Amino acid sequence: MEEPALSVDRLPTYKELLARTDAPRGSSWGLWGPEDQLGTLNLLTDERTARAAAGVRTGSVYPLGLPLHEPGGAIVWRTKPTHHILHVGHEAHDMRPTEADEPDSGFVDRDDYLDGLYLQGSSQWDGLTHIRHPEHGNYNGVPDADIHGGEGSRLGVDQWAKRGIVGRGILIDVQAALAALGRPFDPSSNYGITARDLDDTLEYQGVEVETGDILLLRTGWMGNFYARDDAYREAVLGFGHDDVSQHAPGLAVDRSSVEWLWDHHVAAVASDTIGVEQSPAPDPAQTFSLHQQWLPLIGMPLGEYWWLDDLGSACAADRQYTFLFVSVPLNVRGGVGSPPQAVAIR
Known part of the structure; x- marks a missing residue:
């Protein structure tokens, strides 16, 4: 008997995505239609956004982006504006x-x-065209020829800008939770945050993830970065410094990280680190990349270099870790990335 096609009426599990034969294994392609350009942002329905807005308690606003000229230097060709x-x-x-x-x-x-404004040179969203899957290409099978800055370009951040990214946000403060639970964690290391770490942090915070949530992952990396001296910051953001360069905690480079995010059906995920996933991967020969799974296969926006310390302090003070999240990326036709222009409203 032929199995029924996957449908948004019952969001499939990640294991079901891996079993697909009608599209790349592990992809959400076609789930929201053959012309879809939004990926998991389709989960931000009007009803979910309305519930998130109704949850605002004090009206206090926490900006989540760095100045456009900071931190600078992470990739050599991305000069400061x-x-x-x-x-x-x-x-x-x-x-x-x-x-x-x-x-x-x-x-x-x-x-x-x-x-010289690089749209991914500071706090940023990685758009769906930022990473091309080496075998399957771009999200939802969009041809390379359709990705450009001209009229009719597809998959650009302008598609996000036209609708905005507004919904319920959750701060997952891994650094604070693991410290409270007595588990070792170094924000300057390449610690791989596991599914267990995420579950334990959410339990400690007393929060459950709902479909369509936007997750903000705080590791303390950015706060540690700004607390250190200029020499340390230059080494971290440069290349050729094996002792500290490009070391940052993040989601463990393992398929279980993809499975956890998909099975919780989140709309987007952002962090206070250089790449959301741990960097570098624990195995130097590792070819598996979470970016290659999230962006071109799943269609999930990724945020990097966000400032989450002020929000973290506020959430810890009253033990309220959810908020209304609002982000309106730049309306750049065919844009590969964008400053998030994001705030959390508590």
């Missing part, structure tokens, strides 16, 4: 903008622009 402030209206410049005018020179107004 240069901010130009122009003065307009000086008679000597015939109404043309210049950066040379002095404040008392009689200019009429200011304008500004950024040079």
Whole structure:
């Protein structure tokens, strides 16, 4: 007897995704239709967003992004942006903008622009086109030719910007929970956060994940990064420093991490680290990448380099770890990534 096709009426388990023969194993392709460009953001229904908004208690707002020029240097070609402030209206410049005018020179107004702004150079969303699966290509089978910055481009972050990313957020404060549970955890290491760690943290916090939640994973990596000196930060964000370079905790590089996120049916996940998954992987010969599973196969947005310490302090103070999460990525046609422009409203 032929098995029924997978359907959003009953979200399949990850094991069922791995058993697919009509699409790449472990993928959600086609689940929301052959033309889908949103992936797991489809789980952010109006009803779930309304419930999240109704849960706001104090109205306090916690911004989750770093300044656009920080932290800088994580990937050598991603230079820091240069901010130009122009003065307009000086008679000597015939109404043309210049950066040379002095404040008392009689200019009429200011304008500004950024040079060298890498959309994934600071706090960021990784879009669905950021990672191409080496065998299966892009999410939902979108051809490479359809991914560009021109009119009709597909899978760009502009698809997210047109709807916004708004729903119930959960802070999963792994650093605080494991410390309270007496388990060793070093935020400057490449500790692999297991499914058990996630479950124990949620139990400690008294929270259960619901379909469509946005998870914010706090490891303390970013707070540790800013607490250290310039030499340490330069080494962490550079290459060729084997003692500290690119070491960050994150979800264990194992299929069980993909299974946990999918089976909890979360809409998106972000962290205060360089890559959500542990870096580097424990095995130098490891070829399995969580990014290659989450982005092109599952279609799940990933957030990196987020500032979660202030939110973590507030959540710990009143033991309330859920909030209304709001993010509106830049409306860049065909964009591969975007600053998150995200806030948590408690």
